[in-house]
Amino acid sequence: CGSKAATDTEKEEEQKENPVDINITALKGPTAMGMVQFMDEAEQGKLTDENYQFSIAASADEVSPKLVQGETDIAAVPANLASVLYNKTEGKVQVLAVNTLGVLYLVENGNSVQSVADLKGKTIYASGKGSTPEYALDYILSANGIDPEKGVTIEWKSEHSECVAAISSTENGIAMLPQPFVTTAQTKNPAIRTALDLTEEWEKVQSGEDTKSMITGVVVARTEFVEEHPQAVEDFLEHYEDSVEYVNENTKEAAQLVGKYDIVTAEIAEKALPECNIVYMDGEDMKEQLSGYLEVLKNQNPQAVGGAVPGDDFYYIEK
Numbered sequence: 001c002g003s004k005a006a007t008d009t010e011k012e013e014e015q016k017e018n019p020v021d022i023n024i025t026a027l028k029g030p031t032a033m034g035m036v037q038f039m040d041e042a043e044q045g046k047l048t049d050e051n052y053q054f055s056i057a058a059s060a061d062e063v064s065p066k067l068v069q070g071e072t073d074i075a076a077v078p079a080n081l082a083s084v085l086y087n088k089t090e091g092k093v094q095v096l097a098v099n100t101l102g103v104l105y106l107v108e109n110g111n112s113v114q115s116v117a118d119l120k121g122k123t124i125y126a127s128g129k130g131s132t133p134e135y136a137l138d139y140i141l142s143a144n145g146i147d148p149e150k151g152v153t154i155e156w157k158s159e160h161s162e163c164v165a166a167i168s169s170t171e172n173g174i175a176m177l178p179q180p181f182v183t184t185a186q187t188k189n190p191a192i193r194t195a196l197d198l199t200e201e202w203e204k205v206q207s208g209e210d211t212k213s214m215i216t217g218v219v220v221a222r223t224e225f226v227e228e229h230p231q232a233v234e235d236f237l238e239h240y241e242d243s244v245e246y247v248n249e250n251t252k253e254a255a256q257l258v259g260k261y262d263i264v265t266a267e268i269a270e271k272a273l274p275e276c277n278i279v280y281m282d283g284e285d286m287k288e289q290l291s292g293y294l295e296v297l298k299n300q301n302p303q304a305v306g307g308a309v310p311g312d313d314f315y316y317i318e319k
Contacts, residue, residue, distance in 0.1 A: 020232040021051045023072045028058050028263055029160070029178055030100045031076030031217045034278040036257035038243035049235045056261065058159050060131055067093060073225040074236060078131035079215040080304050083294050086314050087306030093220045094316045096237060098281040098290055099244070100217035102199025103178040104133055107185055110172035113195040116144040119174070123153040125163040126176040132216050135297050135304040136198055137176055142300065143205040167192060178216065180264045180272030187268055199277075212292035216277070226316060234318065237282065244280040247273065287315040 026032035035054070042052040055072075057063050060081055066072040068089060076099060077085070085093045112118060119141065128134055138148040146152060157163050160181040167173040168189045176198070177185060185192045202214045219240070226233050247254040251273045258273075259266030281289065297304040 019048065019050045020229045021053065022074060022229075022232055022236060023053050023055070024236070025055050025057055025063050025066060025072040025075040027060060027063065027076050027217070028056055029180065029217075030103055030276040030278050031219075032056050032261065032263050033180070033254070033258050033269065033273065033276060034099055034244045034247050034280075035076070035240065036243065036254060036261055036263070037246040038239045039261060040257050041239070047239060050232050052236075052239075056263065059127070061158075067220070067222060070222060070224075074219060074221045074233075076217055076219050078128070078133075079218050079290065079293060080135055080297055081131050082218050082220045083310055083314070084306035085220070086310045087308060091310075091313055092223050093314075094223050094226055095286070095290065095314055096219045096221050096226075096233065096282065096316045097240070098215055098218050098279060098286050100215070101277040101279055102197075102202065102214035103216050103275070103277050104136055104176060104198040104214075105179070105182050105194050106174060106176050106196040106198065107167065107182055107192050108172065108174045108195040109167050109170060109189065109192050110174075111193070112172055113174060116140060116146070116196065116201055120146050120151050122174055123155060124174050124176055125155050125157060125166045125170075127157045127160050127163055128176075128178075129156040133176055133178070135301060136202060136214060139296070139300045140198060140201045140205060144201075164188065179276045180258075180268055182275070183268045183272035184264055187271075206296075212296050213289055215290055215293045218290065221316070223313075233316070241280045241282075244278055247278060283317055287312075287317070290315070 026035050039054045041047050060078055063075045063077055064085060067075050082095050126133055141148045160177055163175040163177055164181055164185045167175040167185060199214050251270055255266045255269035255273060258269035294305050294309045298309050
């Protein structure tokens with residue numbers, strides 16, 4: 001046992017001398033917003049423990065192949081996609097932390113939707129097919145007696161910005177959007193109102209049961225990377241947690257950084273940040289919340305989680 005401890009210490013010292021290259025991909029939205037202070041410090045050369053390289057993707061479809069092919073080591077992805085990737089790759093990804101709770105809203109260029117029941121027969125513009133938005137909406141519609149296949153028409157767009165464009169040019173148009181895109185839409189067209197908060201609707205459906213939070217986004221890593229570079233993963237998580245704390249406590253300054261990285265403009269970020277539900281949740285707490293959420297999705301549609309809720313090895317718990 002003594003020799004193992006010595007080896008671990010040697011490993012740590014070696015890592016300090018030889019910083020690890022970490023490729024990180026965030027999504028254009030709350031997941032990247034929580035990382036901006038981290039990104040800024042890395043860019044300014046203030047972080048020397050590891051070599052952090054950040055990129056921002058417009059949709060989750062860009063991220064999955066990069067993870068699978070090893071082009072990115074750590075990525076922010078929709079919560080259900082993490083489970084799908086785990087099942088598809090037979091455990092080659094692990095979830096490190098939950099980073100975004102419920103941020104989905106139904107917005108309307110009009111005044112016809114006051115409740116979920118009012119959506120019957122309507123057309124909804126949305127993006128995020130095959131990930132959290134689709135399954136959350138299906139769950140809420142079904143629980144309110146509306147068949148997601150026949151009771152409404154969902155027009156899928158590839159990016160949130162396309163939904164903003166579609167709703168702005170359609171009278172009484174309805175879109176499902178996450179923050180900060182809700183604020184973007186309202187800035188472009190003040191007539192657009194928030195009709196329903198899907199987190200609230202999710203919780204209403206769950207009430208009386210052991211309520212499971214709606215979880216929108218998580219941070220995952222390649223399992224191989226975690227095993228090869230445990231210290232680098234710890235360093236990443238430490239900076240990431242600091243960044244989330246900074247962003248939540250310094251809206252104005254964080255908004256400037258969000259603008260700098262072209263996620264959305266600083267003006268929109270300043271309004272949207274308080275509504276973005278950016279969090280940092282790891283360890284057992286993450287495991288309990290995320291496994292509960294994935295169970296809810298699986299019960300509604302096993303495809304949503306890639307067939308099965310992942311086993312314990314899916315959850316990264318610091319040794």
